Each structure stands twice: as C-alpha cells, then as structure tokens.
Amino acid sequence: MKTIFPINIFKHCATPFYYYDIDLLRATLQELKSCIKGVPYKVHYAVKANANPRILHEIKEAGLSIDCVSGGEIVAALAAGFKGDAIAFAGVGKTDHEIGLGVNHDIFCFNVESLPELEVINEIAATKGKVANIALRVNPNIDAHTHEYITTGLSENKFGINLEQLDKAVDKAMSMPDVNLIGLHFHIGSQLLDFKPYEMLCNRINELQDHFDARGISFKIINVGGGLGIDYDDPDGNPIPDFKGYFDTFKQHLKLRPGQELHFELGRSIVGQCGSLIARVLYVKNGTKRNFIIVDAGMTDLIRPALYQAHHVAENITSTSTETELYDIVGPICESSDKFASDEKLPSTHRGDLIALRSAGAYGEVMAMQYNCRNLPKSHFSHD
C-alpha cells in the first residue's frame, strides 16, 4: 500500500507540515489486531511516538490501550478518550504530581523503575485512600544491538531494576499495603528489526517466572514493552512492519502461565510509516564539491537525523524531470547538524519543488521545537 501524495492540495498548504496517510494507519492497526486475535495479548500504543490528537483518535477507535511516560501524555490520552484503566505509566522520573494524576484516574498500571519510586507511589496512593496497580520494570541485561541512545535493557543503563535487586523489590512491593503488584515489565530498546533479542528476552522471562514460581509468587501480567522497528529504507515496499514475525516470536518462546496476559507497548511500528514531513525547496545551491538542496524544514521539525544519524528517504514529489543528480538536503537552522541527507539521488530539483521526508510518523512531530523562534509544523491528513 503506497502513500499517494495529493500534490494539488499540497501546493496551497503552508510548508513545512506533516502529512499522515490515515488509510495506511488503519491498515497497520488492522494487521496488528489480526495477529493478536485469540491469544491473551494486549497492545498499549506508546504515545511518545506521536501524540497528534487525530492519530490518537484513530488508535483509540481501533481499541488499543495506551502507554504514557509523563503526566502530559496521560492528559493527552484522557483527552483523546482513553479511559484510566487503559493507561500504563512508565518513566524513570515520575514527579509526585504525575503519580497523583495516575492514582486519581485509577490507571491500569504504574511501571515502577526503582525502589524509592515504589515508596513514593505507595505513600501517594495511601493519602488518596487508594491502592495503585504496579509492575516492576526489570532491566533484563540484554543487548538489543541498536543505536546506543535507544538501547535500554543493558545493566549499565538508567532504566529499570537490576536482576540482582529484583527479589528485594518484589518482596518490598508485596509488603506494601497501598500498591498491588500485578506484573513484571521489560523494554529492551527501539527500532529492532532482528527478533533474536526478543527471543533472548523471552528466555530471560521464562527463567524469572520459574524462579518466582518456586517462591510461590505469580504475576497477572507480563509486559514486554515495545521496540519493533520499521523499514526506513523502503517505506513503499514495506509500509507495514512484520507484526506476524514479532508476535510469533513471543508465541513460540514465551511460556505464559494459565490466566496470564502478555502486554506490549508499541510506538514506532504503529505510526512510523504513515507520516511524512513535507518541505518546500527554497534554494538549490551548487557548491564546488556538493550540490545543496536547502528546504524550509529543519531539525526543529524533524530532529532524528541530527539526534541519531537517522536517515529518512527523501522524495521530490513534484519534479517530472527524468534526469537525476546527487544532493545534500539541508535545513535553514544555524547548526551544521541541520542536515537531512548526503548524496541523495533525486530528479533535478528546483526552487518551489516539494520534498517528502518519508517514515516520519514516529518521533517526528512530537519532537518538534521552536529553536530560532520558528513555528511548530502543522499537520494534514489523507482524510480531513
């Protein structure tokens, strides 16, 4: 399913803007749901990938639950119509106010990342006369072999509770009157295309469950987080991620206990391919060594290339030229890292052409900022 850009409409839109292919989002959600039919699996959409209200609406309509990492995301989820009991709340640095918000809305679960946090949740729940559901986030010490900034499951990482301290944390949680320990939570990294780390995670969870079985302790849920990647190099060839292969890995390798539910927190894989950043070409500058396309979008609109050396396929969606050239595509921001691509092969490009930076639905619009006193990008949808 190829994204078709409505060029005639785009020509009248102020640039830069995000364009979301709602048909592709719906097809992605359909495929995801078809893979978890008949198994006790539940998917929470990770709002941090994209909090655009229109996108949240589609995801809520599809019946997914939601994963938040801040109080602001809880507010956005509630505004989009998600109920408190659909919300999982993760994050290493939850403030008292954010915890209070979660307790007030009787959220499904706090994913707890440290012992001191556990104590604060217990205290805040007590003052409100409530019992908060919690899962302990375990750092499983698995190398997801992804970019160092987006690997989260190694023991030297800031996330989660180390395996050595897990028994103590479980005992502590079980002894507290105002928290209810319902599960264990894991998240090993992002943009994973190889399923081997997930298989290793399943084995680690099986060991842990055996260990706790022997101690007579069982959990209502296991939450394996998110991280399934998308094909940034071929958005039209692979518009929908390999959900089947991903879920099959868990079906094959993870031994759920009777009545136990397996929860997932997927972000990028749900929204990544449905979004593109559309920019207008301001100037084409022919240097002595390189040709530059200077567009009106910058790292303030899409920071992934500057932040993670990420590459988004760039397409000239208005050129009809049959000749191609190599270009560097850069933005207007006063930073050398404000560059989308080097040596990108594009048809001969001119001032006024429109460039689509593909696969920008996840960690794109949500990370936009106003550096250089710029406006935030607007968004348009295939179904307005």
Ligand SMILES: *Cc1c(COP(=O)(O)O)cnc(C)c1O
């Ligand atoms: C970021 C994050 C996710 C979502 O990750 P994706 O790679 O977008 O699927 C899920 N769970 C937690 C705890 C996260 O921090």
